[in-house]
Structure formats: C-alpha cells, structure tokens
Amino acid sequence: MIDPKLIRTDPDSLRAAQRARGESEGLVDELITADEARRGAIARFEALRAQQKDMGRQVARASAESRPGLLAQAKDLAETVKAAEQETSQAEARFTELLMTLPNPVFDDVPQGGEDDFHVLQTVGTPRDFAAEGFEARDHLELGELLGAIDMDRGAKVSGSRFYFLTGVGALLELALTQYAVSRAVEWGFNPMIVPSLVKPSAMDGTGFLGQSAQDVYYLPADDLYLVGTSEVALAAYHSDEILDAEKLPLRYMGYSPCFRREAGSYGKDTRGIFRVHWFDKVEMFVYCRPEDSEAEHAKILDFEKSFIESLGIPFQVLEVASGDLGMSAARKYDCYGWVPSQQRYREITSTSNCTQFQARRLNIRARYEDGVGPVATLNGTLCAMTRMIIMILENNQNPDGSVTVPEPLRPFLGREVLTPSAG
C-alpha cells in the first residue's frame, strides 16, 4: 500500500524535483492521470459494493415469493461489482507501478550536477608529509601483507576477485573497530541491532535498491531473496507496515551486518587490495523521525561520523553530493572522504542520506501524529565500513619499518599499541 498523499501534495515541486535530477517530468503527469483513474475506480467500486451488501440483506430477509426475483437482480449486480473490482485493482497496480519508479525529490539547495559536482563543505586534519618524514608511504595492501593482516591471494583462490581474508592482526583490527564503533553508537543513544543480510524483494525495493542500482545487488533466485549491500535495508524494513508512536520518535538504530555488492559497473576500478570488494562488514546508523526533523537528524548523523573519523586520527573532507549522484532514495547526501596517502587523495569512507518520506512510503511506515497518521522520515549513515577504515588506519598511521601505530581509542579493544611486521 502506497500513501497516495504523495502526488496530491504538489505536482509542481515534483516536476521541479524531476528536472533537478535530470529525470522525466512526464512521469509526474502520468502519475496524476493514474491517480485520478485510481480514485474514480475506487469510488465506483465502493458505491456498487454498498449496493450489493444492501441487496444481500434483502435476499436474506426475503419471502419465498420475492426471493427468485431478488436473486436474479443480485446476480446481475454481482457481475457489475466484479468488473468494477477488476478495474480498480488494475488502476491501483498501474499507479503503484508508476509511483515506484519516481525518485525522491531532491532538496532545492542541493548542488546541481553529477558525480564531480559535489561541494567540499569542510576539511578536517592535515595529511602527513611522508617525504618530510623521510620515507615513502606504503599502500594498505603492502602494509597488510607485511603485518600478516590481509590475504588477497587466498581470497581470490577461495571466492574470486575482490574477496579477501583478514588474518591475524587484520581480523583483530576489524573486531576492535567493530567494538569501538558499537560502543560509540550505544553511547550516542543508538539501539544496537544485528540484522539479517538476506531480505525479501519487498524490503529491497522499498529501500530503493532495485531501481538504477539493481545490477549491483546479489539475488538468490532459488529462494527469491536478496543479499543486502547495507544493513540499512533490514533496518528500514524493520518497521514496515507499522504505525509508530510519534512520541517515541526519533528511533535510532545501529545495525551490524555483512554487506554484499556485485560492483558490476566497476571492472578494472580500484582492483588493488580491499578498497572495492564484493563483501565487507559495516556498522550503520539508521534513524526514523518526524519529517520536519529530518534535516536536524541528518546533521547529527554527520556529526557522529565526523567525530568517529576524527577520533581515529584520519584527515578527511566532508562533501555534499550533487543532485545527479544521489541515488533514488536520497533527498540529500553527505559523504566523508578520508585521506589515502598512497593515492594522494581523499576517498569515500562514510555516506549519510536523508531519505525523507521516500522509503517510509514504499515500506508503509507511518506514525500517529497529533493531526493524524502519516509517513515518517528515514535516514541512514555509515559509522564504520570495516575494509575502508582498515585502509585508512594502516596507511595514515604507518611507520618507516612497516609497523602501524594503533589509534588511541582502539587500543583498549585491540590490546596493543602498535602492529609490527611478522618475522616470517
């Protein structure tokens, strides 16, 4: 069930939003036509149905003489009702189909353009000058191999390209990062959740991952299940078909799960190491809130991300992503890009999206407000994507001998201050 209020609100701003994304404005007109058809069909059907019910009562009470005549009438009516019912369900299906293809309207002040038109909002920290320190920075894979932390060769042997094993201190590092991330999230009031990474099509579609990004998703046809690319999917669908208590908003969840990505469009890109892999583990933040609070909640999530990255001593930039690169569900998106010394540039480590009411409408998540029932807003944000964060930590904290200094906050969880190359 889709909340039909969506397209009655303001067709003009929907058209503008479509323009901003470089998407078809005609879709909006089609939607409006489909909605009118749908409403008309429903009204006709409901009226007929009322008639039919009334007639049913008459038949039940009818005397033996009047019964046959009434029955004949009722029979005719039943056919009309059936036809109207079919028309209604077709009109509904058409409307839903169109609505599911409509991306979330982008906020007006989002930078226009595509992948390269992001705005840099902030730069935090200063990249180390390795030349001045007298040595050349190793990349994360070289360091990982020296430390006995990353094994790509056997990853490829066992599972194929873009798979890895984290070994020894590598495994310990991920576990420590996980513990640290979870402890911070809990401290900030997020309810920790370990969530399924296989979900039904309704969950995948509801979160907006079966649109343009469908080719990036693993699908298990034998079971009609999808492997999630982020725990956002399970966390969003968690409250699907529910009416939440507005008093309890915002609801803040932290999800931990493996994430699977086919990386279909990225052949030959970032093939070295664990930067771009088919599977990684991630601690994710997810928030349900009142629509009018979504921008404030978004800012909070971004602050949490910044605070987490900064606490690990990684120089980074905060970007606001441009309209054409937002994906289907986001009305606004901020990415944090961490410094990668071996590449001499900033690369994505976190991403937070304000999906406003988009996912809530598709997943039928509402709340009971003072003035009635309506959709909530949903937001998500990366707290710690393990592989990317491991890269950042290894490269930014490396020493000339190939050892890596463990960032202060991780030490209690890792039980050591420095990772040293293994003798063998």
Place this chain on the structure above:
RNA sequence: GGAGGCGUCGCCUAGUUAGGUCUAUGGCGCCCGCCUGCUAAGCGGGUUGAGGGCUUCAACCCUCUCGUGGGUUCAAAUCCCACCGCCUCCGCCA
C-alpha cells in the same frame, strides 16, 4: 525434510460442525462520567484499526479489515485452493 495442531478488533476469547441483521460475543485492560474527604471497590457509558467523504470542531456516511492471496456463491470469519507465520513431535544440524 516428514507428521500433526493453531492463526478472530491491545491481550484473552465466543462464533467455523447446517454460509444470510456477524453491522463479530464476552472478559481483561484502557478512556469518560457518577459515587467518595482521598484512594480502592462499586455503578453507568465508551473502546479494532486503516482508507475515503463531509466538516470549524464534533457528529455522521461509505469501503476495507477475522494471518495473506485467490476461488465458489446473490451472499464467506464460516466452504475450496495456494501461500505465510507460530507451536508440538520425528529426522538432520550450528
């Protein structure tokens, strides 16, 4: 995987064996009122939810809702089919 049982309006529950004011029973809980110095008890009333219409609000009207989706029928909580979920037992397994 095999066998059996069960899904009713917050919770429990009647109704399903002969389909028809079921326009869903009763209890608990909750809400309002009465009573009371206060509380409890007692008494009276209300209470499934969603969508839409109308509307200042309220009232009122219509549709849908008995796990979900189909089917049979003039008419389905009730009959038929499929699916989903839960429980018990067996097998297998972490």
